[in-house]
Amino acid sequence: MVLFIICCPIIAAILVMIGAPARKTALPASGLTLTATLFLLASFQPAQREFQHVTSFSISPEWHLSFTTGLDGLSLAMVLLAAIVTLAAVWFAGKIDKYENAFYACLLFISGGAIGAFASIDLFFFYAFHELALIPTFLLIGIWGSGNRVAAAWKITIYLAIGSFILLLGLILLYQSVPVASRTFDIRALKAAAALGQISPDAQRHVYLLLLIGFGILISLFPFHTWAPEAYASAPAPAAMLHAGILKKFGLYGLLRLAIPLLPEGARHWTNLLVVLLLGNIIYVGLVTIAQKRLDWMLGYSSVMHMGYIFLGIASASILGATGAVVLMFAHGLSIALLFALAGELRKRTGTLVFDELGGLAKMMPFAGLAFGLGAFAAIGLPGFANFAGEIMIFFGAFKNGWEIGRFHIFQIATVLALWGVVISTVYMLRAYRKTFMGALNERWKGLVDLQPWLRVPVALLVGALLCYGFFPQSFVRIITPAFRPYLSANK
């Protein structure tokens, strides 16, 4: 079943490349993926701590390398996110002028790669599947992008290539830091080795630093974030949805999956560095976001900024914080996908996303205005949306962090500063909403048409999921928490 959700988009992509009708193949394939994922969600047993639905094919017995897939709560949450966003992105893609088949094939490859990375229990394939998205992203931005697409495509590709090779070094070092007899790429076996204390504290520190830099580049952690806004601004809307919504979560997922169980000592050692960097994400990038004059750049920067909260949850090393981080990853993926989709539709209709040229669009496009408002409120973290649930858990978890409970620590300062981030995001989101949809209507936009009814389906899908988990976060938390329980303190 898990194999099916990985292969479904990839096989569809290959079919589309060979010449199957693009949209008619891609849409059912992503629908099918989502259905299968929902089925897995329904049959998931949260009480069970091990990976479920495990299938394994041996690739190289000598290297203990095998293609193993399976799901636990954490990966299930991410696969669900990927399936929802993929369906929405494919739905929004619509008619493409040139190389239509290649466009859909690229989208499906990205989606299949992301799902494969989330569902792999084997480190090697976990890494390799993520890289599957690299070339399609390059092509998507380069061929179908807008604005300064050439520079953006080069920047994202080279940044991500270097980031992932640093990550690769980290993973190899992790593999080698276990005694020769028990060397393996299997995460379960590595966890067992870590539980026996076979990964020395020294090795943990080195591996964690490499992973932090490698994943940090992929996630757009503060000093490595400059590729993100430009790439998202230039990418076609579905590509931005997939990348900001799903792919960026890969790095965070990797930190949760590897750093917490395998490298606690490394995480402790580099906590202060991480906290300083994530404050850079929240405060510095937040202020930069306020200064943006174009909607697409603003959204790009805001997605960078929100990574800061998730890092805070991960850094806190408490169950509450880590769970909140996963909830926020999920919620942020949905809300940023919604916002990029709407921005893409606006660009299609108006040809510009400069705030000064827009205004009053809600009169012509009431549904788009409503949807954008919901997305913006979700991104700010208004109660009722899943983002709120995630953020509040992160703040509580970080304030009473898992390292030195009850004592004053850098985390208290960080939490207070991060709370100001909420104010910052309120400022830029509401400002964007006002400048785009409120105010006087420019004469140029008199003839705009609202979203067609068939485009309202994916909007409803995204908003529905956000509200559903906003009101019932516990159904989600129940699934995720068992993944962290053996490794993190419970914040008593």
Next chain:
Amino acid sequence: MITAPLLEIAVLVLGMVILMFEAFATKIDKRVLAYAAIAGLAVVLVATFFVAPTPPPNQATGFWNFYTADRLSIFFKQFALLTTMSVLIMMIDYAPVVRSSFPGSHDGLGEFFAVPVFTCAGLMYLVSAIDFVFIFVSLELVTISFYVLVSFTRRNPLTLEAGVKYLVLSALSTAFLVYGIAWIFGVTGQTNLQRITEALANPNTDHGAALFGMVSVLVALGFKIAAVPFQIWVPDVYQGAPTPVTAYLSVGSKAAGFVVLLRVLQPFLMLPQIQRLLVLIALLTLIYGNLAALPQGNLKRLLAYSSIAHAGYLLIGVVCLDGRAVVFYLTAYLLMTLLSFAVLVIVSQQTGDRISDFDGLGKRSPFLAFAMLIAMVSLAGVPFTAGFLGKFFIFYAAIAQRQIALLVVGVITVGCGFYYYLKVVRAMYWQSATKIDKIPVSALSRLAISGLIIATIWLGVYPQPILDALKR
């Protein structure tokens, strides 16, 4: 039962038969000779699988003490045969260009197809050689046949320049090789690698002089594998030589160089200076190859610099003494380089060999564009292709040895690699075409290219067969 030396003899006989036919059967279409050569090599290739690998002779006495048929050498014999067959297929596609450079006569084409068979025999001897004299002789067989091939279309001034450069610099490197061998012989009194090892273990041996000899040999091999600072000839020769010959040079010659390097280094490992020297060469090669490739606008030149860059990665493996990583990387390099040259041969006859000549190839020939995409992506090192696993094993070896400098430079140069390889992808898919007519691809080339694509991806997903083949 077939024994290993018979393989080379068969290839040599095949080459002579083809030369005879070329001389006496003047009326036939010369391309028949190429098909015959491919078929003959295929038979030999099948035969290699029935040769049982034997460990190198322990007591270095008897007639065959210069020749080994271990697993590594059998593997590389197959490697050489496969390369030669692919190159011959490219040469068939390239035949119109050769013919047009000899107006009014049918001269030349026959030799164009016959000489690579001799090169192949040379490569096969070379990978089995464990004696300096034999190494020298088989290396000369390879090099001299390359002199002919590189300057084959001699009416073209660029080719002529390439031929002269290759001749002069190769002769110089050969001189270094002989000089180094002479020093080593002078110190140890031996030419057999095994006996040299024994002689060097003796504390009374003059290690300084042996080191000097070894450095001279390294200079010569540096020419063959295109390591900095012996890479000056590479871009011009690669650009000027007929494209299939360039492919042959960059795969066959380089692979042979690395096999000899691995074998020759074995006795000298006890000298730490050699490793430090190799680290330095590897660093320089990585930096120079990748940086110089960045601004190239001609694809053949780009591939020339990229072959220097790949020599750098291979040298990381050599420094770490991980023979398997080197061999795996070479295999991956063989597949992806042959793939890119196979596409280049076809496209360059239609438009040219600049990168801008590939503009809009995605529209003109989706098949060729996809093949080139796989080749470039694999050269850059994207997972699920052979090139990535090659880099993976190389980096694995470097981390195990804690070669920090090589790792840092390696990761940065991988980033450079993504830029210049994807430049080709960019041209094929982003840019709009100046011409829109379809590009014809012959059935044999289509088959060969499809085979290379499948092999590149298959090795990237399931490397175990190669790893098994190299197990001692």
